[in-house]
Amino acid sequence: MSRPAALFINKHHYSHFSRGGAHILPTSEIDIHLVTRYRAHGGLDGFADHPLPQVAVCETEDFDRWRDICSWILRHHPVDRVIAVHERAVLLAAEMRSKFSLPGMDYETAVRFRDKLRMKEVLREAGAAALPGFAALDRPADLERMDWSTGRKVIKSRWGLAARDLYMVDTLDQARAVVADLDLSGSHYEIEEFVKGRIYHCDSVVVDGRIEFSSVGTYLADPAGYEPGGIFGTVLVDDPDLLRRIRAMNTAVLGALGLRDGTTHLELFRTDADELVFCEVAGRPPGGVIPPVIQWQYGFNIVEAQIRLDAGLPVTLGTAPTSGTCGFIAFYPGGGEARGIPAERFDALGVVEHIAHHGAGNGRGGVRHSTDFLDSYVIKAPDGGALLDRITRVREEYWQ
Amino acid sequence: MVGTDTPGGTVGRTLVLIDATVPVARAAHGLGCRVALVQRPGAPVHELAEDHTDYYSVDFGPDPSAHAPDTAAHATTAGPAAFADFVQSVLRPLDPWAVLSLTGAGALPAATAAALLGAVGAPVGAVRALAAAGDPEVAAGELVLRAHTFTVDGDHRWIAAVPEGRPAMPPEHLLPERVLPPEEHRAALAALTGLLDAAALPAGPALVRLAVRDGRARVLTAAHGTGTDDENDLIRRLTGFDLTDHSLRWPFGAPAGTDREAGR
Numbered sequence: 273m274s275r276p277a278a279l280f281i282n283k284h285h286y287s288h289f290s291r292g293g294a295h296i297l298p299t300s301e302i303d304i305h306l307v308t309r310y311r312a313h314g315g316l317d318g319f320a321d322h323p324l325p326q327v328a329v330c331e332t333e334d335f336d337r338w339r340d341i342c343s344w345i346l347r348h349h350p351v352d353r354v355i356a357v358h359e360r361a362v363l364l365a366a367e368m369r370s371k372f373s374l375p376g377m378d379y380e381t382a383v384r385f386r387d388k389l390r391m392k393e394v395l396r397e398a399g400a401a402a403l404p405g406f407a408a409l410d411r412p413a414d415l416e417r418m419d420w421s422t423g424r425k426v427i428k429s430r431w432g433l434a435a436r437d438l439y440m441v442d443t444l445d446q447a448r449a450v451v452a453d454l455d456l457s458g459s460h461y462e463i464e465e466f467v468k469g470r471i472y473h474c475d476s477v478v479v480d481g482r483i484e485f486s487s488v489g490t491y492l493a494d495p496a497g498y499e500p501g502g503i504f505g506t507v508l509v510d511d512p513d514l515l516r517r518i519r520a521m522n523t524a525v526l527g528a529l530g531l532r533d534g535t536t537h538l539e540l541f542r543t544d545a546d547e548l549v550f551c552e553v554a555g556r557p558p559g560g561v562i563p564p565v566i567q568w569q570y571g572f573n574i575v576e577a578q579i580r581l582d583a584g585l586p587v588t589l590g591t592a593p594t595s596g597t598c599g600f601i602a603f604y605p606g607g608g609e610a611r612g613i614p615a616e617r618f619d620a621l622g623v624v625e626h627i628a629h630h631g632a633g634n635g636r637g638g639v640r641h642s643t644d645f646l647d648s649y650v651i652k653a654p655d656g657g658a659l660l661d662r663i664t665r666v667r668e669e670y671w672q
Numbered sequence: 673m674v675g676t677d678t679p680g681g682t683v684g685r686t687l688v689l690i691d692a693t694v695p696v697a698r699a700a701h702g703l704g705c706r707v708a709l710v711q712r713p714g715a716p717v718h719e720l721a722e723d724h725t726d727y728y729s730v731d732f733g734p735d736p737s738a739h740a741p742d743t744a745a746h747a748t749t750a751g752p753a754a755f756a757d758f759v760q761s762v763l764r765p766l767d768p769w770a771v772l773s774l775t776g777a778g779a780l781p782a783a784t785a786a787a788l789l790g791a792v793g794a795p796v797g798a799v800r801a802l803a804a805a806g807d808p809e810v811a812a813g814e815l816v817l818r819a820h821t822f823t824v825d826g827d828h829r830w831i832a833a834v835p836e837g838r839p840a841m842p843p844e845h846l847l848p849e850r851v852l853p854p855e856e857h858r859a860a861l862a863a864l865t866g867l868l869d870a871a872a873l874p875a876g877p878a879l880v881r882l883a884v885r886d887g888r889a890r891v892l893t894a895a896h897g898t899g900t901d902d903e904n905d906l907i908r909r910l911t912g913f914d915l916t917d918h919s920l921r922w923p924f925g926a927p928a929g930t931d932r933e934a935g936r
Contacts, residue, residue, distance in 0.1 A: 305729075310723060310724050310725070311718075311721050311722060311723050311724075311725065312723035312724055316717060316718050316721060319717065319718040320716075320718045320719075323716070323717075323718070325713040325714040325729065326713050326729045327717045327727060327728075327729050328727065328728050328729065329717065329721055329725065329726060329727035329728075330726050330727075331724075331726075336765070337765065340761050340762055340765060341728070341762055343761065344754075344757060344758055344761050344762050347754075347757065348751075348753075348754035348757065348758075
């Protein structure tokens, strides 16, 4: 009897699936047909250490190409699962599941997690969360539908990720100037009210329609504010009342969008008036360095959980959280060459993991997106106050 | 376009290479064209693929030109229909200029793909005719030679004769006219030419195993393709003729230059 098999549509560096010497693809349990990006873009990084027999390597910026290859594999091989971890692969994976009647997140559900406009329409209909005012931006005249007396607005791609294709505008004239340079055809943009507040994220594992795990953190900086020499990061939240409120929103949102099995990454604003306002949610694991933070705090890899759920395999989510709390600080490229924390300082600073990101930056001194880090440090501490102190010290010592 | 040698160079064109070894893939990447590799599952993609190589694992089956429907035997592999679908849905969008293979196992899949795509490649009929030729039984006292030929515009050249089962020899011992006495050389050359003419191979390499004895020569087996990488390297070093390079370049009308005129 042949083993179960899955198609894995991958847009990460292949080395993304190895951590601390462990490889998280379940190759001992299933056969995997890998579709990955060019070697130049990391699609085969570390492949020699963890080879797979069935591989397709192609230009993954070309979705038609990707679709052709995935469809061919599914037409002619006994594959009954589709795995996707990267945001840009999730929708195609769902399309393939629907096209070939395979289990897992279907196309309609994936669209609700991917299209920021459709997502908010569903949540508004369900009354699942407080939402910023929003509207489709399919033509310049749509700008007139917004109430400009309320101040700043955000124009962003309905399908964007990592805070790319995002524009802040304060007046109708500014908005008109922005959209003059955008291609509004194809229903790709939306406009919404800017919400002033701290950004939180809630990361979940959903099994058989139940939220089996959720973790709440807050960013150290606005993801849209990435810039050369800047920093980003997150710290886990342990305020019980805030945790309860955010988890309640998370439950309502995921219920309204209808996820059955998978991981999610929800972002929300907490205003100065202590109101929680939904921002967006993705039907995939959190990006950046949040998975290592979750692993250090809760003892399981949330990326591996997504892979195993997509593959139809049981997941183990670890037990109770470890003591203390956890977070990370990341440094974008730019800002100087004399940088870094010597390894001998890690213990004193509470650094439990340093991640040196290869290929960071756009090669011209710029930062490409909100998770385009050069160095990241995962930090543990006894409590939230000590964690922020340690993050501050890491930030100070990083610049030598 | 099948089987023709079309000038124009490699830049901006796509070469699909089936069942490549690492040295052959490396040579293909040196041509300056886009390269797509089609390999059996389990091939070392990390050694074969370069920065922008398209790469596909395909179990291309025993005879992908048959276009037969999938059968139970192919339940877990890509059978003939699957291969044809692969060619049409995955390779065609690459708009390949040529589809080649230098191995016996890849020759028929490559020819089939070239025919389906209208790309440059060996004709399916020629590849089949070569594969069906000969009687592999070796009689006592027969000298077995691995004859390497290269064809340009239907003109077959005998590049090297490697006696089977013997260690590497001085250069002259790979030159067909030095390996064999005149009478047997003429007989062997006639056998090769007859075979390649009958197969109507218009271009590219062939590897023919010949049995020679008492002034007579006969074909044991034949295939469109070259020998092993070690064998090709030996031939290149001892005769100056780079079979790998010529076998990859001929579809682009830009042969690397023949260092030695051999044959006919």
